[in-house]
Amino acid sequence: MIGKLIEGLRATGRRLTRTRRAVLRVLEGNQYPLSASELYERLQKEKVSIDLVTVYRTLTVLKELGFVSQLELHHEGQFRYEIRQGRKHHHHIRCQGCGRIVDLLLCPLKKLTSLIEKETQFVVNEHTLEFGGLCPKCQ
Amino acid sequence: MIGKLIEGLRATGRRLTRTRRAVLRVLEGNQYPLSASELYERLQKEKVSIDLVTVYRTLTVLKELGFVSQLELHHEGQFRYEIRQGRKHHHHIRCQGCGRIVDLLLCPLKKLTSLIEKETQFVVNEHTLEFGGLCPKCQ
């Protein structure tokens, strides 16, 4: 991943820094999407000193390069970020009790998209689908 | 609608006020969901003097009573509210150009919900589905 990152950064006149490496590493080590402040806390625990503002700026860059996706889950009031590079399009389910987020490795919306384009005359570029419920522990 | 509102308010020890009547009326007169500040502007245009804070509080009450739904559309960074009372479950498509929001009077997720419950062991209570694209004018 780090190779691709250097490549992407170079191509846009950017530099590989301690910060960018660290943020990408933490995201890679997590199986669920992290918010900026969660990421910040993880970094602090690992004794990597990076300002929260820099975390935000780094996430913006990684998003622009296509390495991470920015998620807006419901009832959260904040963004979350997860590795996108090399991962398939997917959706999420979030526990209304504990907030646990699980990947749903499916997408039922291809056919529906054509239908909607015909009905609305929109050109559809994106969609978001999310489920909320209670995980086994919270039921 | 106002009859049902009085009923709902009474049942929870609340009162019918100028504010609540006005907010409900403006929402009823709109075919797309409004944000708190948009609602506030509409009220000002109609010479109905209500503080923005009160608009927020009113929307919270109307939501609690089930008269309005609170929507969190993507790329908006604010809530929107629309009349829920007497309307069917539906989803939305939003133009990435002009922000126009159109109702999609369909929901393809009933079957999928059962599948997801089996796969994840969650109990699914809600879902959100939203499309983004370009409306005819913005294409």
Added chain:
DNA sequence: TGATAACTGCAAAGAATTTGCAATAATACT
């Protein structure tokens, strides 16, 4: 090694929403 320009930290600003509190107004009771 030094020049250049990107990057970072810190302080502050923004934007949406919520909270505290005293003044106001709706409802119930005489």
Added chain:
DNA sequence: AGTATTATTGCAAATTCTTTGCAGTTATCA
């Protein structure tokens, strides 16, 4: 109708997440 009760409102201030400005720092390359 007049009054007591208590929900509601307006205004100021606080909160939370995110962005911006700027001067000092650091990566990159000649």
